[in-house]
Amino acid sequence: MAELKLLTKDIDKKDLHKLSVYETTGGYGSLKKLFEKKPEEVVEMVKASGLRGRGGAGFPAGLKWSFLAKDVFPRYLCCNADESEPGTCKDRLLLEKTPHLLIEGMIICAYACLIETGYIYFRGEFQHASDLMDEALEEARAKNYLGKNIMGSGFDFDIHTHLGAGAYICGEESALLNSLEGRRGEPRLKPPFPAVEGLYSKPTVINNVETLCAVPYIINEGPEKYASFGTEKSKGSKLVSVSGHVKKPGNYEIEMGTTVRELIYDLAGGIRDDNKLKAYIPGGSSTPMLPADLVDTPFDYESLAAAGSMLGSGALIVIDDQVNIVESTLRLASFYKHESCGKCTPCREGTRWMWQLLDGIHQGEGTDQQVDKLVDICDNISFKSFCPLGDAAVGPVASSIKHFREDYEALLKKNAEGAA
Amino acid sequence: MFEFSSANQKRIPEILAKYPNTQSALLPLLTLAQRQEGYVAPQAMVEIGRILKLSPGYVQSVASFYTMYHMHPTGKYIILFCINISCQLNGADELLEHTAKKLNIKVGETTEDKKFTLHREECLAACSNAPMMRINDTYHEDLTKEKIDKILDSLD
């Protein structure tokens, strides 16, 4: 089976990050078509394409654009280039290899939503990507793809880069806005939602890098073409970062609905050392892990949800049978403890407690009741924290107990034997 | 006393020009100060607060939220070693140990010659090229012990 390369068709082209090269691939070609349309037509096209957010929540992009508070200006566009979800590395690929594609996508969004200023929020570690983007932005300005009266259309738009400084939570959209405004990256109360009061309390669109990069194709080829790929509700292609115990880890652009089995065994070359698949995490560390017997689940929003997980950011982490799942879970618990912003009680205290318990079990100090207690703690955090980070932290713990309780028991038994 | 170098002074208005308010320039200026000094000292926070009209307490409150700001002097090269899941699955723990041993320091420490500081780091978005480490601004991916040795030896 093969990839479906809508965004990444030229990704391996040398110097694609340069404007001149990008233009040879048809880059910025969508703009001419764009300026012939009315903004609201563009929104309708994106709606019709079925494109959904690729940052994690999967919210329909066109719908989001149509929610902006009426008649309130200025409005802002924020591109979420925080890419911090463990397992995910697809945005970095796009940012470093094809920055102009993102710029093109942002121009389309800004035109459709009557926005004059855009920001790209990079995670702090993406200095290199941000430098490349600054160069790309300069090139685009020089060619009047950005700036005043873009290509004589009467439309003004510019983009600025902004770097974070190390905080996973800043991927959450309202925390991102706080961070961009020079605040602690704590999430904000919702409502008001960003579409009503976002950056600088103005209506704001926030989209993931991949979401925005998918837009030029929709303008170029038409929404019907885009929607012809994928499943009924999950349209188009998805970039999936495959990592972990596979022979050929990498970013693969697949048609929505491709099975996990195809991803692992056809594209990523199968499991290392031809070991057996034990578990996989389909959508980044926050999404519940699934056992090997669900390997035929199609990779799309609905099927993964039906299987008890989520598509998330599209980061497939593959775990083979050489691993005790508690070890992987502990590592993720430690991550969430480290990344909890500390604003709300269940997440701040709960992530640390879960980590303490898992660490205890891992170190040989656990009891069986502690596994039950973990389940209850998960329940006490779930949907009770201020933002979804708390729920995300519960994901690996609850799912690993659900599917691999025997791994916990094996450790506990070993401990009991060791103690005796 | 902390002062921005004259080159950096020139960059401040460029940074401010990106945003409709001054507070938004806080992270960029903290980063600028850190790039200049290697870390963000209290005096730098006072100076940034002065420029942006923010209380020093506020500046510290924000700075201390983000893990990339160092509050104490660091080595010339800061090694951030990813130990999150994809890297872990690919043997990051062992490689980190190897690196620490090679530098003869513990994780979190700086070598005596102030050349290297070694930190454990969460996922840095290079998962399909795990294991990886970031040295200053550069990503080093698909690491092996040999590769690490070579990289460290090549730095001066």
Added chain:
Amino acid sequence: MANDEVTLTIDGQTVTAPKGTMVVDAAKKVGIEIPVFCYHEKLGPFGCCRMCLVEVEKMPKMATACTLAVAPDMVVKTNTPKVEKAQKGVLEFTLLNHPLDCPVCDKGGECPLQENTFQFGSDDTRMEFNRAGQDKATPLSPVITIDRERCIACQRCTRYSDIIEQEQALVMLNRGFNNEVGTFDNQDYDTKYSGNVIDICPVGALTNTKFRFKARSWDLKNVDTLCAHCACNCNMTLGSRLNKLMRIQANTNDHVDDGWICDKARFGYEFIESKNRILSARSQFDGEPRDLATKDALALTAQTLKKIADEHGAGSIGFIGSPYATNEEAYLYQLMFRQGLKTNNIDHKVYEDLPGLPINHYDFEAVESSNLVLLIGSDPSEELPILDLRIRKAITRKGVKLALLNDQSTALDRFAETALRYDVGFDGAAIGALASGLAGELGIDIAKDGSKSGISDKEMKALVELTRTSMKICVVYNPSTLSAGSLAKLRQLLQLIGKIPTVECGAIPAAPATNALGAMDMGLLPGYYPGGLALTESDEIKKRFGNDSPLQAGLSAMEMIEKAESGELKALLVHRSNPVVDFPGGERIESALKKLEFLVVHDMLETETTQLANVVLPSVGPGYDEGTTTNIGARVQYRKRGLMSEGLADWQIISQMAAELGVERNYQSSFSVTAEIAESVRGYEDISKKTIKKEGQNRQAIAGVVGDLGNSGESGPKSKKGALRLRVAHYLFANDKILDANTSLAHHFRSSTVHVHEKDAKKMALAEGDAVTVSSGHGKVSATVAVGDRCNPGSAVIERISDEQGVSGLQESGGISWVEITKE
């Protein structure tokens, strides 16, 4: 039903609440308590502690009742099994790393965490690990202790510092589990209103250092009373044990303090136990102090005053009252001097001011509902801290604009739409320019003051425009900073603003002393009877105060000093005032007082003036005293006694002397005097024990005379070779008799500093930090030079930082005070 009322159901009960109300507050209305930690009405919704989770029909997830606004037909459930499990779970998380030191915690007995745990928690813990063990009690400042281990990270305190005081001095540091409340680089948290965080911390993390381990909260006798330090008159609760003051806490009165008190209110009460207290009467003739029974001292005072008045005429005696006294004390004293001694030589201040206003008298709430607050010569941050907070609230949260007209920069400048700076001494010119600008717009012709104020025409024009186009203006001015003659211009300005057809307008006369307004209302003025009755309104005076009320003009305080100097004034009674240190003129004052035949000082603490007195009478003072005071927003409130004193109350002392002089009344309590005030003082008709009991009551407007519209003479000379025009700035946290060396607020004390403009510094070869002597014709002050833009060129500002500093010795009464600066 009004459109902005919303009806919803909570636990089956129908609740109606205004739009925007949070569900927690709506529930409270029908007696349903939803537990909270992080929510505080004054701080607004935040939603971080998750204690208040409730179920709402049609919502998939539980919601926090503190962030959820009521909506029509909303159905809320606060006691389902799901809610109970959530509450138990959240409490378990909250207590996970909280120490179990309730028995030794100051918050014990009044701790929301303790109470919520008791009511909603489970009785055992499932935490099997050692608690995180944060730092125990460490000083956050000399007056606040922080116990980080007890902190539940609700961010109430840091939000207070951010939202309420707008300082961002107390902040959250670090992230996640390592979050901690702290300050920049571990410096002290020492804003002027820092202590409020003690009251709002829902656990024992922030405690009052002075109160720690002093008493258990349930052993305290709590009395709701007023602060007596400044003219805000904030409400507070005085907790005592065995008649010893243990602590002060805020006690919300939205009309006045919005729930806050400043640190001087909370911590500045050591004077109550000062060794300088005057506990008994004494006489002192020929330098020989002799203890007297109070009764004898009163008789001696009354008889001697009477004798001198009989011998030399009523004009030979005088009374200098106190802007710190209660209305009852002030009223009784003027009664005693007017009716008992037939003199109008009565005053309480050394600056110009007149009773009443030519426009509305606004209160503190009007600050919030205005569109523009125009501050003239007023520096609330240094003079009236809680009015300062109210202004900050108005600007930052109510969309009110701020304009400043002052001769010095203030902490509020950063909030101002426009901050104009006039040259020291040229307030009249600046006010006049604004007035004539407005008059021009209104097509009214007024006399112009030709002198330049130091403000450019362009800036002034912008202010005129801002004023003219604002819908509702609240003018806050400090009469004590105005130069002679400026008050008339100010009143003219007020009247002009009042004439703009589209503008609603009122003013707050913001003199800083506690009962500055009450003192004027009570007629502690040479030209006015209580209620702002001018001496010319003789019929009204006779009707209210008796046919033989004296009607000839009396002497002002400074005139009394002059007449004492010349020997025409023979006797003077001074109530709770310290002219030797506080009156302009320096040594001159002391020598004038020494010339008196008979000087009586009635005060609570020994002062430079009591040292000169022939008779000293004890005053019990705040804490022990009681009576009403009228804040600058014209709100009359009751200052209740919190501690029992053995001595007589001031109102008793005064009424006994008055009786001795033939003014016999039969007062049973201070409220009997209040009742008489209600009967005879214009504006106070509605004031009674009942009406003011809980939240006080605004007195009625007292119509005030407008300044003399014709008289707009030029302001004084612009320059004098080698000299600068001096402005003395008020500083509430100064090291005086109230905040003496023993105060726990000593960290607020400043050093004597003279602020000069860069230009003058250059001209005079002065540099930042230079030690200098500032001198005028009357006295000298040592100071350190601060160079900057606190004032315009040609001007100098010195803060009055202590009694010892002696700045009033530099001042001229009336006119401009010229000072020279020489390096030491």
